[in-house]
Amino acid sequence: AACSSKYVLSQMHPMWQEPLAIPGGDRQSPIDIVVRKSVYDSELKPLVTDYDPQTCQQIWNNGYSFLVEYDDTTDKSTVKGGPLQDKYRLCQFHFHWGESNAWGSEHTVDRKLFSAELHLVHWNSDKYSLFEEAVMEENGLAVIGVFLKVGKRHEGLQKLVDALPAIRHKNSVVDFNRFDPACLLPSNTDDYWTYHGSLTTPPLTESVTWMVMKQHIEVSHDQLAVFRSLLFTSADEEVQKGMVNNFRVQQSPCGRTVRSSFS
Ligand SMILES: CCCSc1c(F)c(F)c(S(=O)(=O)NC)c(F)c1F
Numbered sequence: 397a398a399c400s401s402k403y404v405l406s407q408m409h410p411m412w413q414e415p416l417a418i419p420g421g422d423r424q425s426p427i428d429i430v431v432r433k434s435v436y437d438s439e440l441k442p443l444v445t446d447y448d449p450q451t452c453q454q455i456w457n458n459g460y461s462f463l464v465e466y467d468d469t470t471d472k473s474t475v476k477g478g479p480l481q482d483k484y485r486l487c488q489f490h491f492h493w494g495e496s497n498a499w500g501s502e503h504t505v506d507r508k509l510f511s512a513e514l515h516l517v518h519w520n521s522d523k524y525s526l527f528e529e530a531v532m533e534e535n536g537l538a539v540i541g542v543f544l545k546v547g548k549r550h551e552g553l554q555k556l557v558d559a560l561p562a563i564r565h566k567n568s569v570v571d572f573n574r575f576d577p578a579c580l581l582p583s584n585t586d587d588y589w590t591y592h593g594s595l596t597t598p599p600l601t602e603s604v605t606w607m608v609m610k611q612h613i614e615v616s617h618d619q620l621a622v623f624r625s626l627l628f629t630s631a632d633e634e635v636q637k638g639m640v641n642n643f644r645v646q647q648s649p650c651g652r653t654v655r656s657s658f659s
């Protein structure tokens with residue numbers, strides 16, 4: 397299995413070729429969350445998010461997803477509590493989605509796929525001074541994952557959806573202010589699964605404490621269709637490729653235990 401050797405079996409991925417060797421390679425993400433194998437941990441506290449919409453700066457297409465970036469030069473937008481020992485600063489959030497509503501999430505729950513997955517990326521500002529430093533450390537990052545299901549329109553998401561046509565191509569960026577990411581969290585953030593994993597895009601470093609929300613949020617089919625109108629390619633490329641299926645293939649749990657904050 398991939399866990400024993402230092403080499404992760406190279407799995408073809410529509411977007412990028414999995415590297416042959418990943419440092420460690422035994423705590424990669426995403427994974428399937430097998431509910432009956434998860435272990436309830438009564439010590440897990442509720443998550444405490446404290447986001448300041450004023451720290452929202454820009455939205456840009458990085459050629460793999462679109463990122464909403466926050467000013468992380470101070471502790472204005474943070475998450476703490478849950479499984480975390482330290483306070484973590486929000487640096488950006490982004491999504492992963494499919495070309496069809498039938499798939500698109502990175503994590504699954506008992507193999508159930510969701511249409512998309514939101515990732516709120518935070519770095520440990522108690523121990524490190526920059527994201528670039530924290531991304532290399534075991535306890536460096538904390539990512540909140542939220543599943544998206546197609547259903548009713550998400551009013552809070554619409555402001556973000558309306559900005560997407562301006563960043564259709566790779567490396568396009570527009571100003572984006574006063575967006576409160578808390579509006580994208582489900583009403584219940586006390587129930588989540590947590591495990592130690594990695595980034596799901598290069599550099600794939602094993603520095604992430606994952607907190608995957610049990611409760612999903614709903615977005616409309618039309619809102620998700622605008623995600624799919626984005627392009628992987630920059631304006632000068634001959635062949636334009638639609639930004640869809642920007643999720644990584646699932647990785648081996650390698651004996652890891654997923655803990656739940658709920659019984
Ligand atoms: C050097 C990364 C720049 S920011 C970023 C990102 F762009 C991204 F896509 C993911 S992810 O692995 O895809 N989702 C957790 C991250 F974790 C990130 F931190």
Ligand SMILES: [Zn+2]
Nearest residue numbers: 490492515596
């Ligand atoms: Zn992500």
